[in-house]
Amino acid sequence: MTLHWKLTTTDGAARAGTLMTAHGEVPTPVFMPVGTAGTVKAMTADAVRSTGARMVLGNTYHLMLRPGAERVARLGGLHRMMDWHGPILTDSGGFQVMSLNDLRKMDADGVTFRSHVDGSYHRLTPERSVEIQRLLGADVTMCFDECTPFPATPDQAAESMRLSMRWAARSREAFVPREGHGLFGIVQGSIYDELRAESAAALTSIGFEGYAVGGLAVGEGQAEMLRVLDVTLPLLPAAAPRYLMGVGTPSDLIGAVRRGIDMFDCVIPTRSGRTGRAYTSRGVLNMRNARHAEDPSALDPECDCPTCRRHSRAYLHHLFKAEEMLGPILLTWHNLRYYQSVMERLRGAIVEGRFEAEAAAIEAGWAEGEAERKAA
């Protein structure tokens, strides 16, 4: 009556494995596209599948406000509603309550806030967050926590982390075990090693099906983020999956996989795709840039997505200049495919014991592309 993760191979600290959920198996490391309000923005579910994505994230905060968790449940759950038949991880709502709400009131029991949609009042507690995630039908449920703001003093970070640990225990109590479904704890503690250690100890003593590292990618910078992973990951059970929340760029993914992270989610590929930024095997390109206006070449000649196989950079440039929806559609599609292809390359390399060589090859492609663009 739980969620299993099977370790296949390690290569240094990097891990290849398989997450076994009620909605199928997912090879890890895995990148989960973000389906905020029941849709990965600008993509049909078929399109998301075609990028190689095997698991997506849904946002408790957005879905509880609209269309509402009980309504989603009446409609057969989130999988059915959005036509996504693979596993879904839902966040707890805590992060968005903090980041999207000016009018919130926190107490030891939970948070009261006003909807950004219609101004109505809502309350989230560990128990309600876990209930909402069950109503949505999440394969992986996240503990309700407070994402500690950055920067925070050691005292602030400690107080916030300890609140999250009490809420983690309540989330564990509230979670109804079901086969193929699991609850993940979230390590907090900001950039303070002792607090991260205290948080990891608190969570492992409660016991979760997986462990997330939260409170990162909030302004501390990549070096500090990776340092926190160096300190934190050895303190987590080797037999459980590890999830780095809200991260990141392809470079972040490599650094985190290298240290033993198995799961990621991030809006970067989708959000960037909507604004014209493309992540490619030759680095980052902005399709709004006039240099692409007459360029008949593919966005990324190494990519097998429909955008790269069928269209020119000039066409993508045109679509963004003309503000056609197809621009965001095609670029989101590409970015998601590129992210999946990076994860596939990293996983394959871990299995074959050549992670560092593959990571170096990927990074060399970005550097070469950057150098070519500067020289042009």
Next chain:
Amino acid sequence: MTLHWKLTTTDGAARAGTLMTAHGEVPTPVFMPVGTAGTVKAMTADAVRSTGARMVLGNTYHLMLRPGAERVARLGGLHRMMDWHGPILTDSGGFQVMSLNDLRKMDADGVTFRSHVDGSYHRLTPERSVEIQRLLGADVTMCFDECTPFPATPDQAAESMRLSMRWAARSREAFVPREGHGLFGIVQGSIYDELRAESAAALTSIGFEGYAVGGLAVGEGQAEMLRVLDVTLPLLPAAAPRYLMGVGTPSDLIGAVRRGIDMFDCVIPTRSGRTGRAYTSRGVLNMRNARHAEDPSALDPECDCPTCRRHSRAYLHHLFKAEEMLGPILLTWHNLRYYQSVMERLRGAIVEGRFEAEAAAIEAGWAEGEAERKAA
């Protein structure tokens, strides 16, 4: 060195045929989705193909301003740029010059106007319009004409129509014959029978590969539009395809096919799809309406599109309320599929000699749906 259309069957005045172009054959009657600026809005080319669409329309006015006809030609033409490998019909630019430009100056030779994109000055003449359409790679080129405003006095309509007829002769001169490519003349004359007859006579004496009826669906109403078709179509060569420009609702399509129209284009299915209006076998639904919020049923149970096969009305309602791009994507997809399915049903019925029965069945479905919604 021309464009061929083959008549298969008639059923009353309704005709089933095949248009043979440089980019393949198209069964007629055909509805062409509008790909204004090199994209059928909100749809990938694959998605457009999957609706059953065989031919699309491109807009000379939009494409000449952005990305520019010469640029499209350098990029391999419009087919390649937008990944559409079936035939493309381009309009002449005349209609948009009139409808989108306040700062235009017309003379006997052509029109000078300012770009709505960047304020730059441009000029369209019959010769330049035909040249642009060749640069775009159009399978069907339209004569440059003035779409007579509605209402117009008989004198205004006559003057405007006669200008268009002189421009039609110049368009014919400018057109370079190529196998599988053709030039269509456009009958004008507003709602005046004698002017329509004069225009039809002028065009048939020049000779075109097809004949369009222009200047309709501009405010005259369906009954008047169909009356003009009744008067005009018998004056056009039976052996050439007939195209009703910019029309219309599904009801308009039935009325026009009944009278012998073979080709249509219209923004209604795409534009309506973006604003939440769905055309279905049970009439028109607005997905923003709260009545759909909890409705688990398919948008159109009779439809085989991905939207109807995989999603609920409640989900579509949610997507439009949340202003998610997937709402316009899914509804455009459905509307285009619905339009194609109507055309397929009408064509099949013509071939089997039961056009009127099929038209009545389609219309009965709309009426029944409307009655059910009023009763609910």
